[in-house]
Amino acid sequence: MKIGIDAGGTLIKIAIEEDGQLTFKKQPSAEIEEVAAWLTTLPEARVALTGGKATFLQSLIPHDAFQSIEFDATFRGIQSFLEQLNISLDHYVFANVGTGTSIHFADGDNQLRAGGTGAGGGMIQGLSYLLTELTDFNEVTERALSGDRDKIDLKVKHIYKGDKTPIPGDLTAANFGNVLHNMHDMTFTADDKLAAVMGIVGETVTTISIHAAREFKTEHVVYIGSSFLNNALLREVVMDYTVLRGFKPYFIENGEYSGAVGTMRLM
Ligand code: ADP
Incomplete structure (x- = not known):
């Protein structure tokens, strides 16, 4: 054994x-x-x-x-999962979204650390607690799915108010940047706050990952880590944002x- x-x-x-x-x-x-x-x-x-x-x-x-x-262990494991899935990538970037987030370039033989961010699973847990007093990870991820980020996050189209936008209007201009605009006529539920937490973590991780991918001249970004477990909203934010920016996201089953x-x- x-x-x-x-x-x-x-x-x-x-x-x-x-x-x-x-x-x-x-x-x-x-x-x-x-x-x-x-x-x-x-x-x-x-x-x-x-x-x-x-x-x-x-x-x-x-x-x-x-x-x-x-x-090195994480890279070797990813290679083994990709082989099993018959996914053949010569070059890719992988982002390991654990307690913190670590980002790496990978080719067929080696990995090289490209950077990281403190936005990750630990931030999901800590910020969620500060905003909602919830500590159970699965409750946090499930409730986030019913939340409305639009009340909390300021989008580019909110700033341009109907004018033509120089970048896609649905991009986030400022995470949490809509709160003071809406504080008098809206209430922010725990679910809304949790959705915004997934938003800031997902968008931060994606931004850093695709910058690394661009530097490394690859379009493939592999995302792993337990932060994605039972966390459909985080996956959706990361997937949609990676695609919107013109890169190809991969989520590996059991990648954690x-x-x-x-x-x-x-x-
Ligand atoms: P690490 O190697 O740093 O422990 P992981 O890839 O295991 O990293 O990810 C840890 C993150 O996974 C936690 O910060 C949390 O966001 C998330 N997570 C998923 N499931 C659980 C769970 N059952 N208990 C605690 N955290 C969980």
Whole structure:
């Protein structure tokens, strides 16, 4: 049995390979001791680790685990998912939208970090709490779907008021920039605020990703990370904005396990 583990800032992603069959599970990083206790019951397993909490997890388990650099593991995992999906890309940019967001250039052989942003899954959780006091990720993502961003976000067409716009009118001119215009005659529900949170995170991640793609002269942008889990609105914002800007977005099923699968493949 082989086990690949990406111990991240928020979630521990686990890939298990047995008899050629891959299965996945995840656990909050706060429960790292439980993951260690589970591994301790599997002394024969070959274990590969990666992620910010890999060294700490190694200190809790009896295995002499293989460790790889997170960015290389993630790249290796993405390559393996793309192969399975029969998607062949010579060059692409990938954005890993985890607790924070890391953006990378990739060709057939290597990845190179292009940059990142603090807008990501941690921002979704923290800002959502500050605005609505909700802490459950799935409740946040589901309620965001019923929200109306238009009351909160200022679009280009709102500024141009019917005049011809120099860029598409539906582009966001200022995230949260419509609040003071609407504060006297509209109420902002929790759902509206959550939708605006997905908007600012999705648009920030996309903007940085497509700038990297342009610099790298590729049109392909692969998005992974647990922030997209059960989060149809974030996917929609990222997908629509990437397409609007003339690039091709890809979302990989189970892509959040790229680091876990990759470190196992590198072992
Ligand atoms: P990391 O490796 O930094 O932990 P992930 O790719 O696992 O990154 O993404 C973490 C983000 O995933 C969280 O910040 C949150 O937005 C989102 N998320 C998705 N599902 C959950 C969940 N069940 N519990 C907490 N966060 C979740």
